[in-house]
Amino acid sequence: MNTAEIAPKPKQRKLLMSAGLSWMFDAMDVGIISFIAAALAAEWSLTPQQTGFFTSINSVGMAFGAAIAGIMADKYGRKAVLLWTLLIFSIASGLSAAATGFAVLCLLRFVAGFGLGGELPVASTLVSESVAAKDRGRMVVLLESFWAAGWILSALIAYFVIPKFGWQAAFLIGAVPALYALYLRKSIQDPPRFTQNIAGGRQKKLSVRERFVSVWAGPHRRSTIMLWILWFTVVFSYYGMFLWLPNVMMLKGFSLVKSFEYVLIMTLAQLPGYFTAAYFIEKFGRKFVLVVYLLLTAASAAWFGNATSEGMLIAAGICLSFFNLGAWGGMYAYTPELYPTRVRSTGVGLAASFGRVGGIIGPYLVGMLVARQVSIGAIFWIFFITILVGAVAVLLLGSETKGKELTD
Secondary structure (H helix, E strand, O other): OOHHHOOOOHHHHHHHHHHHHHHHHHHHHHHHHHHHHHHHHHHOOOOHHHHHHHHHHHHHHHHHHHHHHHHHHHHHOHHHHHHHHHHHHHHHHHHHOOOOOHHHHHHHHHHHHHHHHHHHHHHHHHHHHHOOHHHHHHHHHHHHHHHHHHHHHHHHHHHHOHHHHOHHHHHHHOOOHHHHHHHHHHHOOOOHHHHHHHHOOOOOOOOHHHHHHHHOOHHHHHHHHHHHHHHHHHHHHHHHHHOOHHHHHHHOOOOHHHHHHHHHHHHHOHHHHHHHHHHHHHHOOHHHHHHHHHHHHHHHHHHHHOOOOHHHHHHHHHHHHHHHHHHHHHHHHHHHHHOOHHHHHHHHHHHHHHHHHHHHHHHHHHHHHHHOOOOHHHHHHHHHHHHHHHHHHHHHHOOOOOOOOOOO
């Protein structure tokens, strides 16, 4: 693989770094939840159902945030909504450190999730609209690679900070992005494609209902059905598996610190997963990357759930991280390309919002099944089947967008 083929140009690099760091902070916050859940389960004696609820409530907020922010970004601009969502989630994360009870902590995580869910689809839309067709897919996947950096950062915080300073310190670190929002005010702008639509008076004419109807109108209905299935299956499996990884490792007999160490090793595999997807997405197309990476994610899930040795468990976890996060990158690159400018952020936001329903169900379902003493192997077969459904939806309903200009 020629690394020059995936390296962005200087102007693109500035955009990628500006939006990517906000993406990294998002991932850091979500990743920290999985480790804090394991620490809280021990410190507050949480039941598996409570642990599942705690990891799911973030996704409830993300579902609302994705839909509302997507609609608002088509009306008021990508930059403004990106900044506000970043502030909302970072402030709520910092306040979470002061929570003294389970109910208050869950409420704050809902608010943080609202900001998180809103920021992600808006950031991907902004980058997608700002880059030429030949580089667009690669740039959005590289944007997604900052998610891996955030998860690695969260794993490092969990390994070095939580055992020594407690979970509250991890939440305080999550408040840092509020300062970064001040930098973003000057470093990014709305894409020319969006501002031209504003100048032409086309962008604000649609009501919320009209935007929703447009996403489901004849020309876009097939794509919307495919995307909603894809997002649901990917988010359901990702949050169900990865938010429970530290707990799964503990259920398999490892200590809390050892579980954090192994999850950190698995998380490192996310970066090459993104980089290979960034290369292949412009070489072979969006459908190729999504279908192949999803099929290999499904195989890795089945392998991980039924691993019988320490070595197999780590190897399967590495493969799971590699292929699952590569598929995420392909999904974020693909989604904005299927809608016109005036409803692009709405389409992305609604697909992401429906996906977050899967993010709510996934970790909570795992908690219920663990409480009923269902084996980890059986639970991961559920994820295997779910991911296959997403791959089939893309294969049968998806249309290739590689090299095509975005429509206005």
